[in-house]
Amino acid sequence: MGIPFSPLILKQYSLFSQHLKSNYVEYNFREVEAKWRAHWASNKTFKTEIDSAKPKSYVLDMFPYPSGAGLHVGHPLGYIASDIFARYKRLKGFNVLHPMGYDSFGLPAEQYAIQTGQHPAITTKDNINRYREQMDKIGFSFDWDREVRTSDPSYYKWTQWIFIQLFNSWYNPATNKAEKIETLIAQIEIEGKYQWENLSEKEKSDLLLEHRLAFLSETMVNWCPTLGTVLANDEVKDGVSERGGHPVERKKMLQWSLRITAYAERLLNDLNGIDWTESIKEAQRNWIGKSTGSSLKFKVQGSNLDLEVFTTRPDTIFGVSFLVIAPEHEHIAALTSAHQKSAVDAYVEKAKNRSERERMADVKSVTGVFTGSYVVHPFTGKDIPVWIGDYVLAGYGTGAVMAVAGHDSRDYAFAKTFQLPIMPVVEGGNIEEEAYEAKQGKMINSDFLNGLEVKDAMKKIIAVIEEKSLGKGKTNYRLRDAVFGRQRYWGEPIPVYYKDGIPMVVDASELPLILPEVDKYLPTLNGEPPLARAADWKYHGKYEYEYSTMPGWAGSSWYFLRYMDPHNDKELVSKEAVEYWKNIDLYIGGSEHATGHLLYVRFWTKFLYDRGYIPVNEPAQKLINQGMIQGRSNFVYRIKPLFSCGSDESVVLPLIFVSMPIHDRIQNRNIDDLEKRNLEKVSLDAFIRLNPTAENVNLMRLETTALHVDVNIVENDVLDIEKFKASREEYKNAEFIVEDEKYICGAEVEKMSKSKYNVVSPDSIVEKHGADCLRLYEMFLGPLELSKPWNTNSISGTSNFIRRLWRLYHDADGNFAVSDEAPNKEEFKALHKIIKKVQEDIEGFSFNTSVSSFMIAVNELTALKCNKSAILADLAVLISPYAPFVAEELWEKLGNTTSITFAKFPEFKAEYLVESAFSYPISFNGKTRFFHEFDLSLSKEDVEKEVMAMEQTQKYLEGKAPKKVIVVPGKIVNIVL
C-alpha cells in the first residue's frame, strides 16, 4: 500500500531523490565563513605587536564616520583592497599594522540629537556597533585591539593636547619650523622692539596671539544661521552647507584659527617627495595657490595715503589704466569723494548683502562704482582713477588690484563695461577682441621696459620697484588659515578658559577636558554655543571655558599616529612605537578629502615633527583613491491610462505594469496597432472591473510612467513578481504584462540612495553569496581607482569561480582529495604564472586583473585535472588575500594547523615559464595572416629563411619579393611588401 501521490508531492519527491542520487557536497560558504570568523576573533589572529626582527608595513584606510544608514557596497571597496594588500604583505614576511577606527564626532549625530533628544554618544555607539557587525562579516584582517574613536575622551585628550602645543608654538621663519613660544619671547627681548617686561598681561597676550599657531582672531567666517555654526570653506558648496543644504552668509567673528599658512611652502614643496596621485597633488597645489609677483604702492592724489596692490604682472605696470579695490577695503571712506559718496555707499551696501551664492550665480555680470579719487602712477606720474568692484576680494592679496585691461580678462571686462581705457603693453594680442593674457612677447608702450621679453621685463621692474622702495617682490598664497571653532556640541571642547578676557590654555595634566552634559543641543537664546548651557562648567570653578568645539577634521588629523600606540595614557604615541611604525606605507580613501583632511593631516604631521614628537614629516608615503561606487536603479513601468467617464465619483485606477521592452515601444511610438489595442483593452477591462458603476468609460491615451523598484528584488534586471506584490499592500493585486514570461526592468545609473531604492548592502551579498565572493566581485568590477556603478548581475561569475576552486581539492563525491605526487611541468607552469601575476598585480594595485588570472589558473588546473598538493597548497596561499575564508578552510584540510595568515608567499621561479618554442604570428604589412611554431633557439635569420620558404608565405607574397622582413624573437614576424 503506497501513499497516494498528488502531482505536487511527486514533483517534490523526485527532486529529493535527485539530490540523493548525487551526493556531491558543494562548498558551504555559510558554515566555513562562520567558522573562520569565530576562529580569527577568538585567536586574535590579526593582533599586531612591534617586532624589530621584521620589516614593517603600515596599511591604512581612511576611517569612516559611522552614519545611521550603515555601509553600502561602495564603502568596503577600499577596505577590501587595503585588506588584500595587508594580507599580501604579511605573507611576504612584513609585520603589518592594519587598524580601523571611527571618526565619531560630527554633525549628523548632533542633528539627530536636536530632533530626538537622544544623546549623540548613544547614536554614535549604536552606529559603530552596526558598522562593526557589517565589517566583521567581510573578513577584514584589522587588529581590533587598536580601534580608536575620536569621540572617546581617552582619544580626544590627545587631540586637545596637540591644540595646546599649537597654542604654545610659533613659526620661526628664520629656522623655517615651529618652535616653542618661549623662543619668540626671547627674540622679542633681544630685538628690543617692545619692552617685554613692561607690557601688561593683556598686551603680552595680544602680541603673542599674533604668532601662536593656534590663535584667536577676528575673521570672516561662513556663518550658517540654521545650523548655528561656522563652516569651513570646504564644508560650503554653492553657497549652502554641504550637510543639509542650508544658506550660508559671510560674517565677522572672533574665532580660533590654526596658522596653516605658515606651512604653505612646505606643504607645497613636500608634495614632490610623496607617491600620491597627480590629481590629488594638483588639487593641493591649486588649493595652496602660490603666486609670485610684487607688491606696489600708489600714492593717493591729494592725501598722504598709499594704496598697496599685489600683482603677478608687475611687468605690465605701464598698462595700468585704473585701480580697483574690494567693497570691504579699509580705506573706502577716505577714498570716497563727497560727490560719489551716495553712489559708493549704495554699492558697498549692496555688495555686502549679496550672498556668496548670488555673487557666484552671475559671474558674468560686472558691477562697480567710481570712488572719485585718483592715485599717481609711480613711473608716468599720470592720474589713475580708483574704482570699487566686487570682483576684487578683500581676503586675497591686499584687497586692491592695479587693473591692466589689455592683459587681464577680468580687468578687460570691467574696462569695457565702464568705458575705461585699454592699453596694450605686450605685443601679440588684439585688444579689440580680448585681453592678451599670455606671458609671452615683447614689451611695448612701456618706457624703459620696451623691447624686453616679458620674463626679463619682470625681473627688471621688480628690481626697480625695490630700488625705489615702491614695493617688493612677494609670494602670495591662496591658502587661508584654518578656522578651528565650531558653535556645536558634538565635538572636542577647545581646552581654553578666559581669565580677565585673556585666553589661557588648560594645563596638559588636567586633560581630557570632558565634553559636559547639556539640557539641549541648541545654541542659547543669546546666540552662544550649546556648551554655554552646561551647568557649573567653569575652569577651577572660576573661569569661563571656551564654548566652541573643534571642527570635524581635528580628530582625523593625527589618528594614524594613535593606532601605533592606542592605549598610551602618558603620551600621544610612544617614541618606540612611532620610531618603528614611522608613517603610513599605503593609505586608501576617497578623493573627496583632497583639500580637507589630506591637507590638515599633513599640516599636523609637520607640526608634530617640528616640535620633535615624531620622526616623520609626511603622514603617508603612498596614497590611492578608490573610485565611487554609484547606484544602479531599476524601474517598473505602470500603465497610466487617461480615462474619461460619465460619473463624477472618485475612481480607482488599475495597477498594471508592463515589461521594459513594451514600455520602450509605447514611449518611442513604434508599437503596432494590434499590441496597442490589446493593451488598451486590458486597461479598459481592468478599469471597468474596478469601477463597475462608472458610465461611458473611454480611454483617452495610453501612457506609462517609470517607478523606482527596490533593486534587491530584481535579479539580472528580471523582477521577482511575487516579492514585488508582497512589498507593499497596494501592489497586492497588481497585474503584469510580460514577454517570454519575464518581467524586464529598466535600469539607470544614479547616486546610491535610499530614496532611489538602489542601495545594496554588503550584508545581503554576504548572506547570498558569501564574503569571499563579495571581496572577489568588488575587485573584479574594474580598476580600483575608477568610478563605476554597482551591478550585481555578473556576481555569479565569481561565485562559480569559488566553487570551481573548491572542486580542485575534491573528488567527484565531494571528498577532500589531494595527492602527494610530484607535479608535472604544465602544472608548475600554471602555478608560477599566477605567482608572478598576483605579485605584480598587488604591487601595482591592479586587483581586478589578478582576479581574472585566478580564474585562468583554476580553469587551467581543472583542465589538467591537477590535484597535487604541492600546487594546490601554494594556490591556496596566493588566493588567501582575496578570498581568505575558503583559503583558510582548504589550508586546514591540507593538514596545516596554523592560520594561512602566517604562511609564506610562494617564491616565483622563472625557469618554469621558460618555453622552448613559440607560435609566431606571421604578418604581412602588420596584418596577421597565419601562425607557425618555431624553436626559440632559432636565430632571426633562420626564422626568416624558414618563413620565406613556406607555401603559405608564397601565397601572400603573390610572387612579389618582400621589401623587408622583421623578426622579433618570441614576438612576431612581419613581412613588408
Next chain:
RNA sequence: GCCUUGGUGGUGGAAUGGUAGACACGCAGGACUUAAAAUCCUGUAGUAGCAAUACUGUGCGGGUUCAAGUCCCGCCCGAGGUACCA
C-alpha cells in the same frame, strides 16, 4: 575657463609599441534530466559567405613607425574637482 581623468563588443572590462577584445556576465545552441534547477560543452566585434576566407573595426582628423588602443599634433564628448585669487 582651468586642473585631473576617461572614451575599446550587447555589458563590466584585458592588452611592457608586436596576434585587439584576456577574464567574466549576458545571449544562442547542445549534453545530462520525464521536466526544471544546477553542472558541463560549443559559439558569440561588425559586414559578406554554407564554408575556407575577405574586408571594416579601440571617440574624430592628421602624423611618426616594418608595426599604434598604446607615442606625437589638433579636435569632439563624458565624469570628477575647482574658480572673479589679481
